[in-house]
Amino acid sequence: PIGVTGELCIAGDGLALGYLNNDLLTEERFVPNPFGEGKLYRTGDMASWTAEGEVIYYGRKDSQVKIRGYRIELGEIEESLLSFGSLRRAVVNLHQKGSEKSLVAYYTADGTVTAGDLRSWLQARLPQYMVPDYFIELDEFPLTGSGKIDRRSLPVPEAQLQAYRSPETKTEQVLARIWEEVLGKERIGLDDNFFEIGGHSLKAIQVISR
Structure with a gap:
């Protein structure tokens, strides 16, 4: 319907037959056309119609994540x-x-x-x-x-720990131990940045609660 976001699909005489030497992807993207003859190509792009018949593009379907x-x-x-x-x-x-x-x-x-x-x-x-x-x-x-x-x-991310400088005061030692437990890492030092070694807002709340 007009104004509803959905996947942009293409059909018609200009449509390719499929992906070269990639039957699995061809089967996934080139599907039977429920509106007419031939195949319908699923682009993976998200879009919607306007009342004037124009298409508004929102981005890739696979670029939206939930975290x-x-x-x-x-x-x-x-x-x-x-x-x-x-x-x-x-x-x-x-x-x-x-x-x-x-x-x-x-x-x-x-x-x-x-x-x-x-x-x-x-x-x-x-x-x-x-x-x-x-x-x-x-x-x-x-x-x-x-x-x-x-x-x-693309390479798998790894936490980048700074050159190790050991915690000195009792408070620093307690905090370092809490960070290590929450982040699942060893030898966290005074110069390590919480967010650069795998921390985020939810883990920060766990640190605060401890």
Whole structure:
């Protein structure tokens, strides 16, 4: 119906027969056309009709994720990253390890750009739940045979611990132990940044409660 968001599909004489040498993807995307003859191609793009017959494009179907109770458009985070200026490309992925979900930002840049720079930039523009847990700089993005970014080949994030400097006071020792328990890590030191080693808002609440 008009104004309702759905998946953009294409049919007609100009439609391809399928993906070359990829029967599995062809079967998934080229489906029987319920409105006429031939096949219907599911683009994976989300859109809606206007009353004037125009199409409003909202983004990729697979770019919307749900994490910690929030629905997030990954493309919105990517646009905010690219507005930093010195980034050439940026991609945000959802990484899941067990039941733990985290947002990971991958980027290529001109010059030196740190995770702290990008985290501060996004925190001033987006809600905290949309700020990625990890930032990974790449020399180049892995590409598929068709030249698109190969998201499945992006590196798995790892917490970047600073050179270890041991907690000194009793309070520091207690806090470090709590961080280690909540984050599931060992030897957390005085210079480690909670959000750069896997922390997020829900884990922060666990730390506060302890």
